[in-house]
Amino acid sequence: MTDNRVYWIWLQRGLAAGSPRVSKILSRFGSPKEFFEGGREYWLTPGLLSEREYEALDSFTLEDAAAQIEFAERLGQKVIVYDDPAFPPLLREIPAPPCALYVKGELPEPGALCIAMVGTRKATSDGIEAASRLSRSLGERGVVVVSGGALGIDSACHEGAMEGGGETVCVLGCGIGANYLMKNAPLRSRIARNGALVSEYPPNTPASVHTFPVRNRILSGLCAGTVVIECGEKSGALVTVSLALEQGRDVFAVPGSPVNPSARGVNRLISDGAKPVLTADDILEEYPSFSSNRALREAQSLRAAADGGEEAAPIVRIPCGEERSPASLSREARALYDLLTAEQRHVSELAAKAGLSMRETLGALTELELGGWIHSYSGRRYSR
Numbered sequence: 466m467t468d469n470r471v472y473w474i475w476l477q478r479g480l481a482a483g484s485p486r487v488s489k490i491l492s493r494f495g496s497p498k499e500f501f502e503g504g505r506e507y508w509l510t511p512g513l514l515s516e517r518e519y520e521a522l523d524s525f526t527l528e529d530a531a532a533q534i535e536f537a538e539r540l541g542q543k544v545i546v547y548d549d550p551a552f553p554p555l556l557r558e559i560p561a562p563p564c565a566l567y568v569k570g571e572l573p574e575p576g577a578l579c580i581a582m583v584g585t586r587k588a589t590s591d592g593i594e595a596a597s598r599l600s601r602s603l604g605e606r607g608v609v610v611v612s613g614g615a616l617g618i619d620s621a622c623h624e625g626a627m628e629g630g631g632e633t634v635c636v637l638g639c640g641i642g643a644n645y646l647m648k649n650a651p652l653r654s655r656i657a658r659n660g661a662l663v664s665e666y667p668p669n670t671p672a673s674v675h676t677f678p679v680r681n682r683i684l685s686g687l688c689a690g691t692v693v694i695e696c697g698e699k700s701g702a703l704v705t706v707s708l709a710l711e712q713g714r715d716v717f718a719v720p721g722s723p724v725n726p727s728a729r730g731v732n733r734l735i736s737d738g739a740k741p742v743l744t745a746d747d748i749l750e751e752y753p754s755f756s757s758n759r760a761l762r763e764a765q766s767l768r769a770a771a772d773g774g775e776e777a778a779p780i781v782r783i784p785c786g787e788e789r790s791p792a793s794l795s796r797e798a799r800a801l802y803d804l805l806t807a808e809q810r811h812v813s814e815l816a817a818k819a820g821l822s823m824r825e826t827l828g829a830l831t832e833l834e835l836g837g838w839i840h841s842y843s844g845r846r847y848s849r
Contacts, residue, residue, distance in 0.1 A: 477564035479522035570661035584618025592695035604631025640670030690715030
């Protein structure tokens with residue numbers, strides 16, 4: 466049986482990234498497979514394709530598409546197409562959705578709250594600090610931070626999310642593996658281990674002045690909202706904002722100094738109606754259904770996994786100090802509990818000594834805190 470993905474790759478290659486004709490073809494013909502099998506009679510439907518698009522579809526074969534998929538998978542990239550259950554559901558809703566995504570790492574789980582964070586490459590120290598602080602706080606809350614992998618604000622947002630133990634997604638304006646901004650190659654490698662690199666361009670496709678504006682609709686389309694931190698009045702970040710508004714998504718802005726040229730764009734957004742934000746709570750209050758029970762669900766999920774997939778018993782908060790056996794705790798939680806004393810210890814020290822990832826550590830600490838086994842303090846410190 467022919468791999469269904471080849472039809473999506475064939476259509477994406479023929480129409481080119483960002484084509485608004487994808488939705489038109491899907492609404493008229495149902496699927497790229499049906500459109501392909503209809504042959505030239507379908508492809509020549511008046512007003513449907515340009516001459517260039519017709520020639521591209523006619524010259525690119527399913528065998529070419531299959532080879533492209535095989536090449537991507539040899540490089541460790543997943544190819545996720547529009548009708549795959551793993552395809553981000555919000556992305557299906559945007560005008561001109563991508564037919565296929567190339568992914569290195571793991572996409573966020575369905576239902577995860579994704580927030581885009583964008584801004585200038587030439588950020589001030591205040592802008593970098595604001596981006597780092599806000600993304601770190603979002604990461605600690607379980608929010609997936611999505612950005613574009615550029616220097617300045619983008620890099621600070623990716624770094625902050627990972628420091629907070631959260632997932633982050635980098636949407637590239639080139640193919641994964643392309644020789645682009647090699648200064649950030651180590652950052653991209655870490656993102657792939659703590660989230661995902663995403664592109665609609667085939668592996669190693671070079672970046673150009675045209676690919677980044679096309680990319681921006683995916684950056685905003687993956688997310689419920691977009692946060693802007695430092696941008697001038699003619700910034701690429703404002704392109705992402707325009708796309709977010711077109712997609713019906715929320716727009717937030719971090720206020721900046723009125724004498725800072727790099728803050729003129731964000732301050733203008735606020736005067737035009739964007740919600741000003743100073744903390745993660747300012748964002749999360751717009752999504753109350755996300756934050757109310759997430760910590761409890763995550764802790765229960767970790768316990769279920771530790772118990773071999775069996776359904777976990779509800780976690781009940783018990784006052785600290787009450788005598789009881791830690792046998793019901795997950796393996797990770799028990800390891801951290803054994804390390805803790807009455808002395809406060811930082812989360813990074815605990816993770817290192819327990820040999821756990823930051824994500825595992827935060828999940829286990831949540832389990833312990835909800836169960837009343839430990840105390841938490843400001844600065845991400847914990848004690849029994």
